[in-house]
Amino acid sequence: MxxxxxxxxxxxxxxxxxxxxxxxxxxxxxxxxxxxxxxxxxxxxxxxxxxxxxxxxxxxxxxxxxxxxxxxxxxxxxxxxxxxxxxxxxxxxxxxxxxxxxxxxxxxxxxxxxxxxxxxxxxxxxxxxxxxxxxxxxxxxxxxxxxxxxxxxxxxxxxxxxxxxxxxxxxxxxxxxxxxxxxxxGLNPAHAAYAREVVSTPAVFSTAADRPVVGYVGNLSADGIDWPMIERLVRQNPEVTFRLIGPTGGLSDPNERSIAERLKDEPNCEMPGLVPVEKVVEQAGEIDLWLVCYDIARRPDAAINTHKVLEYLATGKAVLSNYIGAYEGTGLLHMPATHSNDDMPSILARVLADPMRTNTAEEMARRAAFAFEHxxxxxxxxxxxxxxxxxSGRVDPDPDGATAGKAAQVPA
CATH class of the missing domain: 3.40.50.2000 (Glycogen Phosphorylase B;)
Incomplete structure (x- = not known):
């Protein structure tokens, strides 16, 4: 068929x-x-x-x-x-x-x-x-x-x-x-469906909680996560809830394991472990700001792009991230101007000072629309x-970004 x-x-x-x-x-x-x-x-x-x-x-x-x-x-x-x-x-x-x-x-x-x-x-x-x-x-x-x-x-x-x-x-x-x-x-189907709804009615997805919630979703055992910076953000902002979603069981660095264990004991930090993507999407409405926090010196590809950014943007909410070249000049992320994460605490403070202005209906729709396109x-x-x-043998440069080369014959 x-x-x-x-x-x-x-x-x-x-x-x-x-x-x-x-x-x-x-x-x-x-x-x-x-x-x-x-x-x-x-x-x-x-x-x-x-x-x-x-x-x-x-x-x-x-x-x-x-x-x-x-x-x-x-x-x-x-x-x-x-x-x-x-x-x-x-x-x-x-x-x-x-x-x-x-x-x-x-x-x-x-x-x-x-x-x-x-x-x-x-x-x-x-x-x-x-x-x-x-x-x-x-x-x-x-x-x-x-x-x-x-x-x-x-x-x-x-x-x-x-x-x-x-x-x-x-x-x-x-x-x-x-x-x-x-x-x-790319953007997975669950987040794509959510993004479509945010674009249609962004005001419905805004949050109005007195206590801001910063969310992180991903493999927390992955190489290159800037754990010292995450711990710094959590401890410097006791009035903010940090929800770090993802597995930590694979952490091999003793210092990183130690930080993860300490964070589990912090009263303003929730670490529920691996959560199905559908459940993550259901909780997206509770998040005011999403977090991406890699140490680029240890993981250079984190400065190029990361798939979690699209998932975050699909929810319409603001994103605080380490520097990512693909988003420079777009206004879609709040991020340092360099590969250093030293400015992330001050950026976080500035964003959370007025979360409703950060997550206006217009901005939420713009972020979600960008994600949905991908x-x-x-x-x-x-x-x-x-x-x-x-x-078919056409070798002209592709308007979507392809660079033409010598065509070969493949059964169609």
Whole structure:
């Protein structure tokens, strides 16, 4: 059956590439289970379009070395694939040459286990499970990094097409050979639905609590969170409630673990752990200000972009963030002018001095509208046009940000 269609200019008189069901191997550096980020949301969106999506994760299986586990997910058309035992993962990080030499064997094993070869290999893996995507020929090969690459590696994987968040994610990619499309982070369906309502009736979503609430949602075990600054903000503002939503169990740094434990004891800090995104959206109306707080010196990609900002903006509420280059000059975030977070306490004080003025109906509608324009569905429409142009041999620069390269022939 045909897939859910993307808008098409009737004058083109042609089907879009993703309008027909495709078999997609989506390669992820993270497992399907657990906290959901960009690659999970794209996998779900592609499956909901009617494609057969195999979410390939390199994680230890329960069956031993070399076995492959394929499991139905909770999403129709989406299966998870675990393909590596402990020894194979050891090769990947300790004996890279041997690991790469085993690549063709592993791909053949995957294809046999899955039972169908891919039409598209959509690779989100910044940890390089596969050094070259030509192992999956003749599939259409896309590299789509949404996280910083491993130090010393480039974005060149012999891909047909490259999709990137920013220029920083294109190192090593020759635009004359590999067409490149720049696409920002996407907005998940739950937040997109919320944003649509905020745009329609922003005044309904304003807060009027006497005690301001600052919210943070994300993987609190992630590298690069500026825990000392978060603790400083909490302790300097006892009249403000800080709600930090997300898991902390994976914190490896003893100092960060210590700060997280201390914050749990602060009377103005709530740390409920991992909360489903639908529940987070339900609580969004209680938040006056959202927080993004990474130490850019430790996590440089946090200065480029982060997907949580779109989710925050979708609620219409103001956002206090570390510096993020993608939002400089937009007026959408309250953030320092430099990579240092030293000014965040004074910015917080200024914003909370008049929260109702910060979250006017006009400003809330503007923030939510910006977020809604970048839903995963909207981003996939842009990518669908890009893929269609490439497959059909059109190589003119794409108006949505693609840089044309040499077209290749792929079955349409």
């Amino acid at each position: 045909p897939c859910a269609r993307s808008p098409v200019d009737p004058a083109q008189g042609m089907n879009m590439y993703l309008d027909q069901p495709r078999t997609i191997y989506l390669i992820s550096p993270q497992p399907w289970d657990g906290f959901k980020v960009s690659k999970h949301h794209y996998a779900r969106a592609l499956a909901e379009m009617g494609h057969s999506v195999f979410f390939i994760e390199s994680g230890p299986t329960t069956k031993g070395w070399g076995r492959i586990e394929i499991t139905d997910s909770e999403i129709p058309n989406l299966k998870t694939v675990r393909y590596a035992g402990y020894m194979f993962r050891w090769f990947r990080f300790r004996a890279r040459g041997l690991y790469d030499a085993l690549g063709p064997v592993k791909v053949r094993q995957l294809e046999r286990a899955i039972g169908v070869r891919p039409d598209i290999v959509w690779d989100f893996d910044n940890l390089f499970q596969f050094r070259s995507l030509t192992l999956f020929d003749p599939a259409l090969k896309i590299f789509h990094p949404v996280d910083s690459l491993v130090a010393g590696w480039t974005a060149a994987k012999d891909q047909d097409l490259h999709i990137a968040l920013a220029q920083e994610f294109t190192d090593g990619v020759d635009p004359d050979r590999t067409p490149t499309l720049f696409v920002p982070h 839903s995963y569905a909207a981003n996939l429409e842009t990518m669908n046009r890009f893929l269609t142009d490439w497959v």
